[in-house]
Amino acid sequence: MNERNERIHGVACTFRKVSDVFHAAEKVRDAGWKNWDVHTPFPIHGMDQAMGLPRSPVPRLTLLGGVTGFITGCLLTWYMNSYDYPLIVGGKPYWSVIFPFPVLYECTILFAAFGTFFGQFIFNRLPRHNHPLFDLPNFARVSDDTFMIVLEARDPRFHLDESRNFLQSLGGQEITVIRD
Amino acid sequence: MAHAHDSSSERPAILDKVRPAELPRSPLILNNRGFHWITDKVCTIVEEDTPLWWKVMFGVALFVASFTFIGLGYLVSTGTGTWGLRSPVGWGWAIVNFVFWVGIGHAGTLISAILCLLRQKWRTSINRAAEAMTIFAVCCAGLFPLFHVGRVWFGWWLFPLPNQNGIWPQFRSPLEWDVFAVSTYFTVSTLFWYMGMIPDLGTIRDRATTWWRKAFYSVLAMGWRGGNRQWSNFEMAYLLLAGLSTPLVLSVHTIVSFDFAVSNVPGWHTTIFPPYFVAGAIFSGFAMVLTLMLPLRAIYRLHDVINQYHVDNMCKIILATGTMVGYAYATEFFIAAYSGNSFEKFAFVNRAFGQYAWAYWIMVSCNVITPQLFWFRKVRENHSLVWIICLFVNVGMWFERFVITITSLANDYLPSSWGYYSPTIVDIFTFFGTFGFFSVLFLLFVRFLPLLPMAEVKMVAPQADPHAH
Numbered sequence: 158m159n160e161r162n163e164r165i166h167g168v169a170c171t172f173r174k175v176s177d178v179f180h181a182a183e184k185v186r187d188a189g190w191k192n193w194d195v196h197t198p199f200p201i202h203g204m205d206q207a208m209g210l211p212r213s214p215v216p217r218l219t220l221l222g223g224v225t226g227f228i229t230g231c232l233l234t235w236y237m238n239s240y241d242y243p244l245i246v247g248g249k250p251y252w253s254v255i256f257p258f259p260v261l262y263e264c265t266i267l268f269a270a271f272g273t274f275f276g277q278f279i280f281n282r283l284p285r286h287n288h289p290l291f292d293l294p295n296f297a298r299v300s301d302d303t304f305m306i307v308l309e310a311r312d313p314r315f316h317l318d319e320s321r322n323f324l325q326s327l328g329g330q331e332i333t334v335i336r337d
Numbered sequence: 338m339a340h341a342h343d344s345s346s347e348r349p350a351i352l353d354k355v356r357p358a359e360l361p362r363s364p365l366i367l368n369n370r371g372f373h374w375i376t377d378k379v380c381t382i383v384e385e386d387t388p389l390w391w392k393v394m395f396g397v398a399l400f401v402a403s404f405t406f407i408g409l410g411y412l413v414s415t416g417t418g419t420w421g422l423r424s425p426v427g428w429g430w431a432i433v434n435f436v437f438w439v440g441i442g443h444a445g446t447l448i449s450a451i452l453c454l455l456r457q458k459w460r461t462s463i464n465r466a467a468e469a470m471t472i473f474a475v476c477c478a479g480l481f482p483l484f485h486v487g488r489v490w491f492g493w494w495l496f497p498l499p500n501q502n503g504i505w506p507q508f509r510s511p512l513e514w515d516v517f518a519v520s521t522y523f524t525v526s527t528l529f530w531y532m533g534m535i536p537d538l539g540t541i542r543d544r545a546t547t548w549w550r551k552a553f554y555s556v557l558a559m560g561w562r563g564g565n566r567q568w569s570n571f572e573m574a575y576l577l578l579a580g581l582s583t584p585l586v587l588s589v590h591t592i593v594s595f596d597f598a599v600s601n602v603p604g605w606h607t608t609i610f611p612p613y614f615v616a617g618a619i620f621s622g623f624a625m626v627l628t629l630m631l632p633l634r635a636i637y638r639l640h641d642v643i644n645q646y647h648v649d650n651m652c653k654i655i656l657a658t659g660t661m662v663g664y665a666y667a668t669e670f671f672i673a674a675y676s677g678n679s680f681e682k683f684a685f686v687n688r689a690f691g692q693y694a695w696a697y698w699i700m701v702s703c704n705v706i707t708p709q710l711f712w713f714r715k716v717r718e719n720h721s722l723v724w725i726i727c728l729f730v731n732v733g734m735w736f737e738r739f740v741i742t743i744t745s746l747a748n749d750y751l752p753s754s755w756g757y758y759s760p761t762i763v764d765i766f767t768f769f770g771t772f773g774f775f776s777v778l779f780l781l782f783v784r785f786l787p788l789l790p791m792a793e794v795k796m797v798a799p800q801a802d803p804h805a806h
Contacts, residue, residue: 179803213573237505259514277574302372
């Protein structure tokens with residue numbers, strides 16, 4: 158197999174301890190890498206800062222969902238009880254924001270939850286079942302008790318041998334090349 | 338002392354002589370178990386051959402569940418007269434059972450959402466099972482109002498759709514609010530439960546040895562890779578869903594209580610209902626969590642991850658909410674006396690000393706007196722006793738809803754129309770069967786989905802701290 162003829166996704170290396178992968182991630186961040194990730198079986202406290210990640214954009218879709226939900230609730234109750242088939246109940250106004258408030262409240266929460274749930278999938282680019290990482294034999298342990306740093310080939314800093322040595326210098330254990 | 342912290346040189350000399358007392362936190366995971374142990378423990382439940390107890394329990398659960406479906410089938414084919422509903426009691430067991438089951442669900446959301454916001458790390462071990470309990474309890478709850486509408490084939494009238502005359506639902510009705518509250522609650526709880534499960538489904542997928550298992554869990558795991566860029570969004574979404582579920586769970590039982598409180602019936606028309614219902618819901622829900630988790634912990638030997646600290650905390654929450662419920666019972670009486678309203682006064686005296694006094698005193702003894710045993714450490718450490726007390730709490734909370742619903746309707750304003758409600762065998766069978774229906778769903782969950790949130794349990798392990806040595 159000639160490495161040049163195959164597309165390379167990146168280089169991966171494993172770590173056994175949380176503190177090791179945490180400090181290694183800080184060094185990758187400080188070296189200025191952009192396309193890389195740390196795969197862990199559980200979220201490590203402070204890893205976002207150690208990787209230099211910005212704040213997650215999910216809340217934007219939550220807000221969008223919530224506002225949409227509130228407006229939907231307003232339109233729903235207004236259209237049904239005041240516009241399409243006006244109902245006179247106790248001589249009160251056909252529509253106000255007060256009487257259907259529980260409905261508006263629940264619609265707000267429902268749509269905000271949809272925004273959050275689907276936002277997580279959208280920003281995580283999921284579902285995706287064909288990722289090259291799944292072909293790595295030691296990737297299965299990453300959801301158990303192993304930690305893995307992956308440097309991706311699309312990063313301008315990527316150079317196969319140099320990146321491999323860099324990972325070695327970080328104290329990584331098994332270093333493997335991921336092919337597309 | 339005020340200037341003691343101005344400069345460190347003025348440190349009191351005594352501090353060099355004494356060693357500050359260490360205040361150890363109770364460990365959440367005993368015996369220093371590692372990450373792999375947690376993975377193995379939880380995945381084995383799914384991966385092992387189906388145990389005999391599971392098959393037996395599943396058979397029994399299916400048999401019991403058939404009672405509900407036979408009962409409902411008989412109801413639909415024969416007519417609503419087969420239930421014990423007649424004037425003046427138009428809301429019988431169906432509504433009692435509905436409120437009972439919805440209330441059970443609330444502990445799951447309290448554990449998964451409110452305790453998450455309060456950073457109660459002990460919640461992680463019981464969170465998944467409690468959320469599953471929520472969803473299945475809401476499934477059981479939903480059956481009752483659906484069939485209580487009478488002609489169930491018109492059940493869609495509950496939804497915001499026009500009927501054949503072009504008339505829409507009326508949004509001033511608390512019953513319509515309830516449709517929105519309960520369906521939103523079910524949907525959001527399911528999303529929250531499923532999303533939290535994705536990383537664990539990924540773990541089971543990665544360990545899968547057979548193709549069908551791999552395919553099944555791959556689809557459910559959505560291609561989760563556990564990259565920190567994914568975790569970052571996941572954690573944010575999880576926190577937001579917790580933040581959304583918290584006002585949601587409080588609103589659901591509030592709106593359920595509006596079904597009663599917005600009416601003019603004495604004993605129902607009170608402002609205390611929303612907080613009182615929510616406290617009662619959490620109370621009964623925690624009792625159900627313990628009822629389910631104590632046997633599971635024993636069967637699967639989960640003593641290292643669900644330890645005495647967890648049981649203690651849950652018992653204390655039951656004690657606290659049980660006491661709140663007792664306080665609410667007393668407040669209701671005080672307000673009735675203080676109101677100067679003779680109907681209101683009668684409603685409460687009638688509850689305690691009228692034709693349903695037996696139900697009232699079952700409620701008080703199960704809900705107010707029994708949980709007081711949890712003041713004693715010896716009781717909290719005796720898990721058989723804890724389990725039995727939890728059963729009493731469940732019984733008591735069912736009777737609370739019975740007392741509220743029935744006593745107020747049976748004896749309201751006009752003595753000439755008073756009556757005595759009793760359920761028929763169809764009512765009893767239908768309710769009895771829901772325990773089987775719930776158990777069927779819960780057993781399937783135990784067998785096929787990760788019972789404990791592995792990722793979250795690992796996260797609270799001491800070795801998960803990146804700054805630990």
